[in-house]
Amino acid sequence: MRVDLFGFELPPERIALRPVRPRDSARMLVVHGEGEFIDRHVRDLPDLLEPGDVLVFNDTRVIPAQLEGRKAGGEAKIGATLHKREDLRRWIAFIRNAKRVKEGDQIVFGGGVTAIAEARHADGSFTLFFEGEEPVEVLLDRAGTMPLPPYIAGKRATDERDREDYQTMFAAKDGAVAAPTAALHFTDRLMRDLAEHGILSEMLTLHVGAGTFLPVKAEDTEDHQMHAEWGRIEPQTAARLNAARAAGGRIIAVGTTSLRLLESAAREDGTIAPFEGDTAIFITPGYRFKAVDGLMTNFHLPKSTLMMLVSALMGRERMMAAYYHAIEAEYRFYSYGDSSLLLP
Structure with missing residues (x-):
C-alpha cells in the first residue's frame, strides 16, 4: 500500500x-x-x-540511552542513541555526526565513559563497545539521559521529571x-x-x-x-x-x-x-x-x-x-x- x-x-x-x-x-x-x-x-x-x-x-x-560526547583526540561532537543490545558490553547505536566516525575510533562521553566504534552497519548505525569493568547499565546511569522522542526533545530539554x-x-x-x-x-x-x-x-x-x-x-x-x-x-x-x-x-x-x-x-x-x-x-x-x-x-x-x-x-x-x-x-x-x- x-x-x-x-x-x-x-x-x-x-x-x-x-x-x-x-x-x-x-x-x-x-x-x-x-x-x-x-x-x-x-x-x-x-x-x-x-x-x-x-x-x-x-x-x-x-534506560538512559542518549549519550553526548566527542571523538577522542578531536573536537567533533558525537551523539549516540542506543538501539539494540548485542551482548553485555556491546550496543548498536544510531550516531549523530556519523560521517566523522570511523571504525576503531574511541568516543569519550560524560562521566569518563568511553566506547569504541567497532563496526559500521548498512543503515549507518554503529556497534559500540563500552570500555571498562563496570556494567554498561552503571555507565549509562552516569553518562546518559532519557531518550525522549524527537517531537518532544526538539521542543524542550530533557530534565529530571522525565526520569x-x-x-x-x-x-x-x-x-x-x-x-x-x-x-x-x-x-x-x-x-x-x-x-x-x-x-x-x-x-x-x-x-x-x-x-x-x-x-x-x-x-x-x-x-x-x-x-x-x-x-x-x-x-x-x-x-x-x-x-x-x-x-x-x-x-x-x-x-x-x-x-x-x-x-x-x-x-x-x-x-x-x-x-x-x-x-x-x-x-x-x-x-x-x-x-x-x-x-x-x-x-x-x-x-x-x-x-x-x-x-x-x-x-x-x-x-x-x-x-x-x-x-x-x-x-x-x-x-x-x-x-x-x-x-x-
Whole structure:
C-alpha cells in the first residue's frame, strides 16, 4: 500500500510535551468496529471491559540511552542513541555526526565513559563497545539521559521529571530505549479498580528500540524494512493467556509493543506460544490478527508503522476518521498524550 494513505495534518499544539497528572486522568477515545466514537478517560477502563478480559502489559524498563560526547583526540561532537543490545558490553547505536566516525575510533562521553566504534552497519548505525569493568547499565546511569522522542526533545530539554514520567509503573527489566507509552497511563488505583471488576493482567517483555521513531522513507509499505526488537513471553504467561481466551475472555494488548510480540508468538489457531528472541513483524492492512482482540494505544505519527498497525486492526478509513475526531476534540497526541481503546 502507498505510505501516503496513512498521512494526516496535526496542529503542532496537539503534541503533548508533558503527561497529565494523575496519569489515569488522561482522555481515552473508544473506537468500536462501527458506531459513534466515545470520549472517555483512562480511569473509566474498568467500565469498558468485561470480567475475564486480560490486559497484557510490557514490563520493559527504559534506560538512559542518549549519550553526548566527542571523538577522542578531536573536537567533533558525537551523539549516540542506543538501539539494540548485542551482548553485555556491546550496543548498536544510531550516531549523530556519523560521517566523522570511523571504525576503531574511541568516543569519550560524560562521566569518563568511553566506547569504541567497532563496526559500521548498512543503515549507518554503529556497534559500540563500552570500555571498562563496570556494567554498561552503571555507565549509562552516569553518562546518559532519557531518550525522549524527537517531537518532544526538539521542543524542550530533557530534565529530571522525565526520569519518572517516561517510565511505566510496570518497568522491571532494563533494555528499552523508548517507553511502551500506552502503559504510562496506569496507576495503582486504576489497577485495583480493574482487579475488583474481574479484569486480569499479564506481563511480557519487549525491549523497544529507537527504530520505532524512524520515519518510513519508502513510498510503498512493501519496501519498508522493519527494525528488530528482542522480546520474551514466559511459558506460564502463554498458558494463562490461552486459558483466559478459551474461557471467553478477550486479550487486550496495552500498547503496540505488547501487540506485536503477542502476534509474533501466535500460532495459526490463535493460541500463544512461549517466545524468546527477535521480532521484526510489520503489521499493515490485510494482516489477519490471531492473538489479540483489542488494543489500548496512544495516538501515533502520520505515515508511521504504528499508524499502519492500528489501521490494520480497525480499518484505514475507520482509523483516519477516529484521528480526525481526536484532532477536532483536542486530544493530546504521541508519547505523553492521550489514549485510545480499539475494539474491532
